[in-house]
Amino acid sequence: MSFSLRFLPDNRSWSADEPVDLVLAAAGCDILLEQPCGSRTVCGKCRVRVVEGDVPAGAEDLRLLGQAAVAEGWRLACRMTLAAPATIEVPPALRSTAAKSFGDDTLFTLPLDPPVRGVRVRIPEAQEVAHEAGAGPHHPPPGALERLALALRAAAGRPRTNGKSAPVQPDVALGTLAPGAAALRELAAALRHGPEVRAWLDADGRLLAVEPAGGETGAGPDCGLALDVGTTTVAVALVELARGEVLASASGLNAQTPFGADVISRIAHAQERADGAGADALHRALVRGLDGLIARCLESAAVPAARVRALAAVGNPTMLHTLLGADPTSLGQAPYVGAWRGSWHGLAGELGLELPRGASAYLAPGVGSHVGADTIAAIVACGLDQAERPTLLVDLGTNSEVVLGCRDFILCASTSAGPAFEGATIRQGMRAAPGAIEQVRIRQSGSVMLRVVGGEEPVGLCGSGLVDAAAALLGAGVIEPSGRMRSREELEALVPPALAQRLLEDPEAGAGRAFLLGGVAGRQVLLTAADVRQLQLVKGSIAAGIRVLLARKALRLDDVAGVLLAGAFGNYLRKTSAQAIGLVPDIDPERVHFVGNAAGAGARAVLCDRGLRRRAEEAAARAEYVELADAPEYPDLFAAELAFPAPASTG
Amino acid sequence: MVDLEQLAQQVIGGRADETGRLVKQALDEGMDAQTVLERGLIAGMAVIGMRFRANEIFVPEVLVAARAMKAGLELLEPVFAASGVQPLGTVVLGTVKGDIHDIGKNLVGMMLRGAGFRVIDLGVNVPQPKLLEAVAQHSPEIVALSALLTTTMGQMPLNIRALRDAGYAGKIMVGGAPLSQEFAEKAGADAYGANAPDAVEQALRLIGAAA
Numbered sequence: 001m002s003f004s005l006r007f008l009p010d011n012r013s014w015s016a017d018e019p020v021d022l023v024l025a026a027a028g029c030d031i032l033l034e035q036p037c038g039s040r041t042v043c044g045k046c047r048v049r050v051v052e053g054d055v056p057a058g059a060e061d062l063r064l065l066g067q068a069a070v071a072e073g074w075r076l077a078c079r080m081t082l083a084a085p086a087t088i089e090v091p092p093a094l095r096s097t098a099a100k101s102f103g104d105d106t107l108f109t110l111p112l113d114p115p116v117r118g119v120r121v122r123i124p125e126a127q128e129v130a131h132e133a134g135a136g137p138h139h140p141p142p143g144a145l146e147r148l149a150l151a152l153r154a155a156a157g158r159p160r161t162n163g164k165s166a167p168v169q170p171d172v173a174l175g176t177l178a179p180g181a182a183a184l185r186e187l188a189a190a191l192r193h194g195p196e197v198r199a200w201l202d203a204d205g206r207l208l209a210v211e212p213a214g215g216e217t218g219a220g221p222d223c224g225l226a227l228d229v230g231t232t233t234v235a236v237a238l239v240e241l242a243r244g245e246v247l248a249s250a251s252g253l254n255a256q257t258p259f260g261a262d263v264i265s266r267i268a269h270a271q272e273r274a275d276g277a278g279a280d281a282l283h284r285a286l287v288r289g290l291d292g293l294i295a296r297c298l299e300s301a302a303v304p305a306a307r308v309r310a311l312a313a314v315g316n317p318t319m320l321h322t323l324l325g326a327d328p329t330s331l332g333q334a335p336y337v338g339a340w341r342g343s344w345h346g347l348a349g350e351l352g353l354e355l356p357r358g359a360s361a362y363l364a365p366g367v368g369s370h371v372g373a374d375t376i377a378a379i380v381a382c383g384l385d386q387a388e389r390p391t392l393l394v395d396l397g398t399n400s401e402v403v404l405g406c407r408d409f410i411l412c413a414s415t416s417a418g419p420a421f422e423g424a425t426i427r428q429g430m431r432a433a434p435g436a437i438e439q440v441r442i443r444q445s446g447s448v449m450l451r452v453v454g455g456e457e458p459v460g461l462c463g464s465g466l467v468d469a470a471a472a473l474l475g476a477g478v479i480e481p482s483g484r485m486r487s488r489e490e491l492e493a494l495v496p497p498a499l500a501q502r503l504l505e506d507p508e509a510g511a512g513r514a515f516l517l518g519g520v521a522g523r524q525v526l527l528t529a530a531d532v533r534q535l536q537l538v539k540g541s542i543a544a545g546i547r548v549l550l551a552r553k554a555l556r557l558d559d560v561a562g563v564l565l566a567g568a569f570g571n572y573l574r575k576t577s578a579q580a581i582g583l584v585p586d587i588d589p590e591r592v593h594f595v596g597n598a599a600g601a602g603a604r605a606v607l608c609d610r611g612l613r614r615r616a617e618e619a620a621a622r623a624e625y626v627e628l629a630d631a632p633e634y635p636d637l638f639a640a641e642l643a644f645p646a647p648a649s650t651g
Numbered sequence: 652m653v654d655l656e657q658l659a660q661q662v663i664g665g666r667a668d669e670t671g672r673l674v675k676q677a678l679d680e681g682m683d684a685q686t687v688l689e690r691g692l693i694a695g696m697a698v699i700g701m702r703f704r705a706n707e708i709f710v711p712e713v714l715v716a717a718r719a720m721k722a723g724l725e726l727l728e729p730v731f732a733a734s735g736v737q738p739l740g741t742v743v744l745g746t747v748k749g750d751i752h753d754i755g756k757n758l759v760g761m762m763l764r765g766a767g768f769r770v771i772d773l774g775v776n777v778p779q780p781k782l783l784e785a786v787a788q789h790s791p792e793i794v795a796l797s798a799l800l801t802t803t804m805g806q807m808p809l810n811i812r813a814l815r816d817a818g819y820a821g822k823i824m825v826g827g828a829p830l831s832q833e834f835a836e837k838a839g840a841d842a843y844g845a846n847a848p849d850a851v852e853q854a855l856r857l858i859g860a861a862a
Contacts, residue, residue, distance in 0.1 A: 060833075260801075264829075268801040332802030333749030334776050483709050512706035529706035536709060629751040629775070638754060639711050 005082055007031050008051060008089040022048070022080035022088065023258040027285065030292075031090060032253045033077050045430075046077040053086025102226060102237040102246050103381055103601025113610040114241040115203045116310040116360050118222055120213055121151040123195045144191055145184065148199060148207070149177050179207040180347055182357035186210040200309050200358070203610055204345070208309065208358040222309045223247065225294060225355075226603035228374070229315030229323060230254060231263050231398050234289055235600055238297040241310065244608040247301040255289030256282050256322065262398055263318045263370065267332035276327055283325035283352070291354045310360040311348055312607035314599050316372035316399070317341075320363050323351060335627075336369040343373075343617060362613070364606050365620035369627065370414045375401045376620045377602020378566050380612055382595050385410060385619040389561035390553065392546060394584070395598065396421060396463075396567035400542055404549040404560075410623040411549045415541040421463030425534045428525050430460035437465035437517060437525060438572060442472045446496030450518050458518045458525045464572040469517060469527050470535050471577035474647050478503065478515060481644045483536045485513040485529040536642045539583045541628075543641035546585060548631045562591040566598035582645045653677040655690040658723070662695025665715025667722040674723040684730040688767060692723050696765045700848030713758060713847060720765035738769045740792035740858045743785050745773035746827075747806035752799035755827065758847040759795065766851045768793075779810060783817050791821055792858050795850065796840075798827040808838040815839070822857040826850055 004015045005025050012029035014020075023033050023046075033046055044064030050073040057070045058079055065074050077090075126141035129150050142150075179187070187210040190197045196213035200222070221240050228235040235251035259269040259282060270278040298305055313323055317338045321328040324344070331338050343365040349357025364373035378395055379385055384405040393403040404411045420426055430436050434454030441449040452458045461469065473479040477494050478486060491500035502516040504526070512529035519525040550556065563584055565573065575592050578584040584592055595601075605612040628634045653676050661670040670692075677687045699716045702708045731738070742763050746756050753775045760770050771789050773781060786794060794814060798804040807825050814823060825835050826844035835843035842857055844850025 264800050264802055271802055271805075329802075332800065334751045482712070484707055506705075533706055533709055627751070629753065635754055635757060639714055642709060642711055 003083070003085045005085065006052075006087040008087060010090075016082075019081050019083040022077050022082055025082065026077075026088075026090065027255070027258040032255060032257050033090065044076065047074045048077045048080075048091070049073045049089040050075055051087040051089050053082075053084060053088075055080060055082065055086060102228070102235070102239075102249055102604045103596065103598070108244045108605070108609065108612075110243070112242060112244055112608050114222070114224075114310070114608055115362065115610050115613060116200055116208065116222065116224070116241065118198050118200045118309070119152065119155060120196070120198050121148065121155050123147050123151055123191070123197060125195070144187055145177060145179065145207075148187065148197070148210075152177075152199065152201070177201075177205065177207040180349065180358055182347075182349060183207045183209055186358070190215075202310075202345075202360040203613075206360075208347070208360055209356060220303070220307055223303055223307045224310040224312065224607045225297070225308055226600065226607045227290065227311060227313035227315075227323075228597065228600040228603050229286070229290075229313055229319040230374070230599075231266070231316065231319060232257070232261070234286070234293065235597070236290065236293040236297055237600070237604055238294075238301050238303060238308075239604055239607055241608055244604065246604065247303065248297040250293040250296040250300075252289060252293055254319075255285040259285070263316060264332060266318055266322070267328045270322075270327055271329045271332055279322065279327040279329075280325065282322040282328075286319070286322050287352045294353065294355070305354070306356055308348075308355050308359050310362070310607060311353075311355070312362045312364065312603055312613075314364045314373040314377040314603040314606070316370055316374055317366050318370075318372075320344075320366070320373060323363070325352070331370070338366075341366055341368055342620065362606065364603070364613075364616050367412050367620060367623045368625040370399060371401055371412045371623075371625055373616075373620075374599035374602075375403065375412060376616050376623070377600075377606060378595075378598035379403060379405060379410065379602070379619050379623070380616045381598045381602035381605055382564050382566070384564070385615060387561060390555055390559060391561045392549075392563045392585075393595075393598070394542060394546070394563065394565055394567075396565065396573075400538075400545075400567075402542060402545040402549060404546075404553065404555075405623075406561075409553065410619060411552055411626055412623055413545045413549055413626045413628050415545045415628065420534050420538045421466070426461060426466060426531045427528050428460040429466065429531075430462055432462040432464070432572065435459035436462035437469070438462055439574070440465060440469040440472045440517065442476045442499065444496075446476075446499035448472075448499070448502065448517065457520055457523070459523060460525060461517070461527065461531075462572075464574070464577075466527075466531070466535060467573055467581060467583060468577045469515075470532060470644075471574075471580035473515060473527070473532075474580060474644050477647075479532060479644070481646045483532050483642065483644060485515065485532060487513070535581070536644070539581055539644075540638050540642040543582055543585070544634055544637040545628055547637050547641070548628060548634055549626060551633065552626060557585050557587055560587070560591075562593060563587065564593050564595045564598070566595045580645070580647065582641070582643075586645060652680060653682065653687075655687065655694070658687070658691035659695035659698065662692055662716055662719045662723070663698050665712065665719050667715075667719040670719040671722040671726060674726045678726065678730060684727050684734070685736065688724075688727055692720050692727075693766060696720055696762065696851070700762075700851060703846065703848045710754075710758065714761065717758075717761035717765045721761070724764065724767070739767040739855075741769045741771065741789055742793045742795050742854065743771045743773065743782070743789055743791040744795045744797075745777035745782060745785075746775040746797045746799070747803050747810060748776055748778050749806060750798050750800055750803035751775045752797070752827075755799065755847065756797040759797070759826065759844065759850045762847045762851045763795075763854060766855065768854065779813050782810060783813060786814060786817070786819050793822045793824060793854055794819070795824045795826070795844070795854070797825070798830065801829045804829050804834065807834075807840065811839045824850065824853055824857065 006013045014025040014028050190212045193212035200209040224241045226237040234254045237249040238247045318328045344363040346361050348355040348359035348361045366372035387406040390406045395401045400415045402413045435456045436453045437458045439451035488503045504514045514526040514528040517525045658673045760772050763770050822841045824842040825840040832843045842853040844853045
């Protein structure tokens with residue numbers, strides 16, 4: 001029997017014939033619910049409210065949400081399978097997304113060498129080229145494609161004659177053109193308008209698209225799309241190929257989120273179905289989400305989709321597997337090897353995106369295991385591969401990658417840092433959405449200063465707020481370097497009463513102490529002793545990863561030119577706080593640099609320039625992957641790095 | 652006479668040398684080895700477990716405490732062996748196939764040893780035949796399996812079924828970040844250890860040694 005589910009406040013409905021998972025029904029209405037813990041029912045953050053309908057509470061609902069919330073209709077979205085009509089309210093905090101940038105304009109040195117070029121040529125008449133095409137008097141005359149190839153070859157040998165069309169590289173025109181069906185269709189259609197055409201070729205000499213010389217889309221500059229496919233956030237930039245300029249960009253929550261928050265839960269979703277239906281669902285969700293972002297970019301820049309000639313995507317191996325529709329199951333089991341590791345070169349039509357089928361598509365190469373094309377893109381964008389002296393790059397995210405590299409070597413490692421910065425493992429953790437505490441300072445007097453996103457009453461703590469809070473409490477002596485939160489009694493002898501009063505002894509019975517950061521009565525924001533432990537795990541795994549990489553090259557921190565902090569979240573981090581808790585090594589702060597979304601910048605780089613694309617290929621070929629779990633020294637380093645640095649003497 | 656309370660404090664503080672010295676002194680003074688173990692070493696580790704759960708201490712403190720415990724146990728073991736007293740029980744421990752995470756598993760191993768168990772650690776990425784072989788060889792009271800990934804936790808029910816099919820009648824416990832009590836029950840495990848100290852408690856419960 002068919003029934004309907006209604007979602008508020010959007011007032012969208014979904015009808016089902018059989019019991020359906022709430023998150024998937026919501027996704028069907030384009031309402032993406034975040035599940036920070038990947039529906040493992042540990043975080044309790046995917047709460048939605050049942051406004052109408054009978055949805056019995058389970059043990060997990062009671063455990064994570066509490067009796068009072070359950071009585072008000074709150075339930076865990078991740079546990080909910082519905083078989084009868086219901087109206088569900090989805091709170092806005094569940095749908096926030098972080099913006100991602102695509103790097104600044106210092107990324108390029110012009111002129112660029114775009115991987116796709118448009119050239120205007122005249123297709124010669126059959127009799128003009130019969131002898132060149134190898135056809136004798138008794139052979140049929142060559143087709144338009146063969147004649148186009150001859151014309152392109154001839155054009156390649158000539159200097160540029162027309163201000164608008166760039167010269168074709170000799171190696172380009174010597175290819176067989178290997179057109180896809182779409183390009184052949186376009187060629188046939190163009191012939192009706194006359195012999196003058198504009199043809200687009202990729203770096204391998206493949207014919208991508210053809211249109212009549214006077215055609216509309218050829219009038220504007222060629223564009224491309226840089227895709228930064230993150231596990232949590234997906235970002236798209238529309239770029240003018242010849243200049244590398246970003247015309248528009250958009251980002252949103254990865255539409256795979258209903259299948260889980262991290263790479264491993266996505267893989268698990270694919271793995272569950274032997275018939276490939278899981279991998280297929282991941283692919284369709286991702287492509288649909290990308291299509292939406294692409295449409296937004298095209299619309300805001302007023303660029304017709306037909307002018308998109310190329311796309312380049314970066315992402316971790318699981319994201320690129322699912323972008324291609326490939327089953328990522330093998331990435332979920334040691335030794336974590338995918339179906340391919342290097343770059344992939346094909347056509348946009350093969351990805352199922354709503355773009356010209358003949359647009360060139362490039363997936364940047366990865367390093368291996370879970371270190372993917374996003375890391376390679378970040379390496380190229382930061383110039384790590386050309387650095388004279390060894391430089392550290394830390395890409396903070398759901399999984400944090402650590403790279404030590406220079407022109408002589410590149411070492412990469414993936415730390416299983418986990419989604420603490422996104423808030424999943426933190427009691428009141430959240431994304432940098434309105435109400436999130438993003439900065440914390442403690443004054444000499446013991447008063448606590450908060451900066452909250454949107455200037456609202458605080459409701460939670462985002463990644464930078466978490467780091468800031470821990471740094472401030474460490475500096476004030478509320479937290480010991482071991483990570484232990486001092487007792488109220490100890491604090492009363494040590495810090496101003498205003499501060500000591502904020503220490504709550506075991507507010508949740510059994511979970512230990514907590515520090516009251518702010519918030520109004522009933523909606524207090526606490527940093528718990530357990531939260532501090534989670535932060536230690538992240539910090540410990542990154543710091544130990546750095547030490548393993550340094551040891552592999554027998555280097556010390558003093559030998560390193562600098563530390564680059566990448567990642568969307570990294571930009572909001574305070575350098576002093578990151579160093580105070582040891583997330584960033586203790587070096588001169590002037591050698592620590594925030595580089596923003598380096599993966600996105602790298603995607604734009606490999607989209608626009610063949611030279612940068614070659615650098616990515618070369619970096620991927622020589623990058624070494626260090627499996628931290630196999631490093632014999634890692635467990636001891638990890639245990640040692642769990643502690644925070646001793647705070648500098650106050651002054 | 653050695654103050655066993657003070658011995659427990661040495662374990663809690665992670666002072667291996669001092670722990671060893673006090674154990675040796677207690678034995679020299681003719682104290683019963685079982686009493687030294689229970690009221691000194693195990694009492695110390697019990698405090699460690701309690702403090703870990705309350706977030707008072709963390710992995711490094713547990714590690715050093717476990718090392719101190721081990722220093723004491725090494726002196727007690729020959730005494731037990733000579734008097735024919737068996738260790739609490741044998742645990743075969745490992746991380747399942749496809750998974751190479753070992754920090755949590757190692758911690759569990761150390762704390763189990765600390766609590767008096769004999770631990771056969773098979774390491775990480777343990778294929779089923781290797782597990783069955785070890786179980787046949789050591790006849791453990793407990794098999795403890797760890798998985799850190801949602802993609803590998805599916806190995807748990809497979810291993811448990813294989814163990815039972817092979818005739819293993821002892822206890823099986825599981826643990827690791829993505830697991831839950833509910834999952835452990837569904838997989839057919841006898842116990843779920845939420846963290847290292849909890850794993851020790853569960854192990855003691857399984858062999859009926861805990862109060």
